[in-house]
Amino acid sequence: xxxxxxxxxxxxxxxxxxxxxxxxxxxxxxxxxxxxxxxxxxxxxxxxxxxxxxxxxxxxxxxxxxxxxxxxxxxxxxxxxxxxxxxxxxxxxxxxxxxxxxxxxxxxxxxxxxxxxxxxxxxxxxxxxxxxxxxxxxxxxxxxxxxxxxxxxxxx
Numbered sequence: 001x002x003x004x005x006x007x008x009x010x011x012x013x014x015x016x017x018x019x020x021x022x023x024x025x026x027x028x029x030x031x032x033x034x035x036x037x038x039x040x041x042x043x044x045x046x047x048x049x050x051x052x053x054x055x056x057x058x059x060x061x062x063x064x065x066x067x068x069x070x071x072x073x074x075x076x077x078x079x080x081x082x083x084x085x086x087x088x089x090x091x092x093x094x095x096x097x098x099x100x101x102x103x104x105x106x107x108x109x110x111x112x113x114x115x116x117x118x119x120x121x122x123x124x125x126x127x128x129x130x131x132x133x134x135x136x137x138x139x140x141x142x143x144x145x146x147x148x149x150x151x152x153x154x155x156x
Contacts, residue, residue: 027124029075040074047145048074048125051108051117056091059146064093067154073147075123077102080142082154088134088141093149095142096134103127118142 031039036049046052061070070080070093079102080095088094101121108117108129116130127148134141 027120027122029077029123031123036074041147043147044073047148048072048120048123048127051110051126052145054092054145054147058091059093059149061093061146061149061151062087062091064151066151069152069154070095070144071150071152072120072123072125072127073150074125075120076150077120077122079103079120079127079149080144082151086135088143090141090143092128093144093146094134095144096136096138096140098142105130 033049037045040048043054047054064082064085066082068082069078070082070085071078078099080098084095084097086094086096103118104121104124106117106119108115118127118130119125120127125148126145128142128144131141131143132139
């Protein structure tokens with residue numbers, strides 16, 4: 001490989017690394033960017049609208065043990081039942097499955113290797129990534145940013 005080929009390959013790398021497959025969800029809940037900024041905290045905006053990641057172990061939802069439903073912090077869509085949650089030891093709320101139709105999937109190349117990213121099916125907000133190292137019965141770990149969730153406890 002010549003130096004020219006090597007430079008051409010490296011110059012194309014940033015475009016390839018940021019490329020994403022289209023999201024499978026077609027959001028039905030849409031707001032302008034200014035409306036999202038008014039609606040969400042800066043941290044929630046960064047995660048849900050800019051596909052950021054919160055610091056591990058920073059979410060109070062890591063320690064949430066009550067019965068209830070986890071909703072999207074952006075649009076209030078129901079996403080996970082508390083019975084689906086488990087302690088993955090990663091520092092982010094993790095679930096072994098989702099409520100039906102809650103998310104659309106896409107492929108994320110931001111770390112060069114492909115990862116499965118998931119977005120709220122209702123508003124398109126980024127929630128996290130799915131990994132194949134979860135518990136039974138699914139073997140999946142839906143690793144979610146806590147700031148993208150709102151917990152609604154079950155009625156007593």
